[in-house]
Amino acid sequence: MLSTENDKSAASKDSTTEVASKSQEGTAEAPKQKLLDIIGSMTVEVSYRKKLKQLKTREIKKEATNTLEGLDSEHAMLQRTTEDVQGGKPLSPELVEAVSAVASSLPLNKKQTESELLAQLRRHEETTDKQKKGGIINIRNVISEMAVKRQSPVQSGVRISSRISLKVDEDDQRIKPERLSPRSFDSRRSLKVGRRLNIFTKASKETENALKTVSSPTIWDLEFAKEIAAVTAQPPRNGFEEMIQWTKEGILWEFPIDNEAGMEDDAEFHEHIFLEKHLKDFPKQGPIRHFMELVICGLSKNPYLSVKQKIEHIEWFQNYFEEKKELLQEI
Amino acid sequence: MTDGASEVLPSPCTRQVRSYYVDWRMLRDVKRRKLAYEYADERLRINAIRKNTILPKELQEVADKEIADLPRDSCPVRIRNRCVLTSRPRGVKRRWRLSRIVFRHFADHAQMSGVQRAMW
Numbered sequence: 001m002l003s004t005e006n007d008k009s010a011a012s013k014d015s016t017t018e019v020a021s022k023s024q025e026g027t028a029e030a031p032k033q034k035l036l037d038i039i040g041s042m043t044v045e046v047s048y049r050k051k052l053k054q055l056k057t058r059e060i061k062k063e064a065t066n067t068l069e070g071l072d073s074e075h076a077m078l079q080r081t082t083e084d085v086q087g088g089k090p091l092s093p094e095l096v097e098a099v100s101a102v103a104s105s106l107p108l109n110k111k112q113t114e115s116e117l118l119a120q121l122r123r124h125e126e127t128t129d130k131q132k133k134g135g136i137i138n139i140r141n142v143i144s145e146m147a148v149k150r151q152s153p154v155q156s157g158v159r160i161s162s163r164i165s166l167k168v169d170e171d172d173q174r175i176k177p178e179r180l181s182p183r184s185f186d187s188r189r190s191l192k193v194g195r196r197l198n199i200f201t202k203a204s205k206e207t208e209n210a211l212k213t214v215s216s217p218t219i220w221d222l223e224f225a226k227e228i229a230a231v232t233a234q235p236p237r238n239g240f241e242e243m244i245q246w247t248k249e250g251i252l253w254e255f256p257i258d259n260e261a262g263m264e265d266d267a268e269f270h271e272h273i274f275l276e277k278h279l280k281d282f283p284k285q286g287p288i289r290h291f292m293e294l295v296i297c298g299l300s301k302n303p304y305l306s307v308k309q310k311i312e313h314i315e316w317f318q319n320y321f322e323e324k325k326e327l328l329q330e331i
Numbered sequence: 332m333t334d335g336a337s338e339v340l341p342s343p344c345t346r347q348v349r350s351y352y353v354d355w356r357m358l359r360d361v362k363r364r365k366l367a368y369e370y371a372d373e374r375l376r377i378n379a380i381r382k383n384t385i386l387p388k389e390l391q392e393v394a395d396k397e398i399a400d401l402p403r404d405s406c407p408v409r410i411r412n413r414c415v416l417t418s419r420p421r422g423v424k425r426r427w428r429l430s431r432i433v434f435r436h437f438a439d440h441a442q443m444s445g446v447q448r449a450m451w
Binding site: 287288295324 | 387
């Protein structure tokens, strides 16, 4: 019979835990590290216990499913799991009966164990649904949730472990045990379920207002800022700081010396050399064309002007000759 | 005249800042330099039209008149390389922009980098 086997196994475990707790009490007087180690080991025991419970519930579940009509029952269960009900999903009556039987078999508080087992079953169904839908299960979250919510009156060490959280986040920050809010089980996938990942920081409204007002600095603000800079500017303590100050002011060049410092010529070489396209508006014959071709020849050999300056040069000549058109036509 | 103080420095400068030019002649020289910088491009282009054998002579005469109409202080010929500290017009070394007396004063006090009394 399953129940008697469970009884025996439970009894044996109880005895081992009692013995362990006695030995642990003796060593509790030792320094803090030992205490923490002990508490850590105790949490391990708790999780082991949970795993056993899980195994039991799984066996019971399998039996329940086998007794039913097979696939149809599973579908029904899944459908029920997707319903949104306060406090969890409605489980099949066979499972509930099995849970009650297990709870009665264990020597601990019946109602507490029953509720815990039901909660675990719900979680199981959640995880299986997620797996079927292809969702990512954060195993860490699940395990941490299970370890944190444990509050049995027998093992007081567990409560201490929940306070002194040994679990460390990825950013080396202590995970504080969170309390279940009454709204966490409202919707199937509510935003408050699960541990905070702390990726995004809350954008406070004050900072937004501050950002808006920065856009219009008054003259007085500038003057104030200059005053502050002048007051806080300490004289350089050594030659290095002096050189830094000079570089900021522009007296000293930046090392390693950049030959193109302050020069941002994004144009290619062909834009500098082939300037004939700018001569479109000029007449194709005559002395003016001859003159402009010479100008272009000279510009193409000039490395000191930028492309814009060269184009401006040519445009100035264009304007000049257009103004003198009447004069030229007289000639 | 407080021409030098009209420009606001972007970064705080803790050194001595001269707010006056040494004398009026120096100020006029400064004005000439500014104007010459402004009109440099125009002068170059008009001169390119003038000093030409290709364009017709009438055009070049018109260009002559135009360049004469520009302000007098815009031509670079009127700029005099004065001493920066004493505004002395003569005896100014170009590399240091200082007159010979000032140069000698600083060199003797070892305030000119790389300058030594000659002895051979």
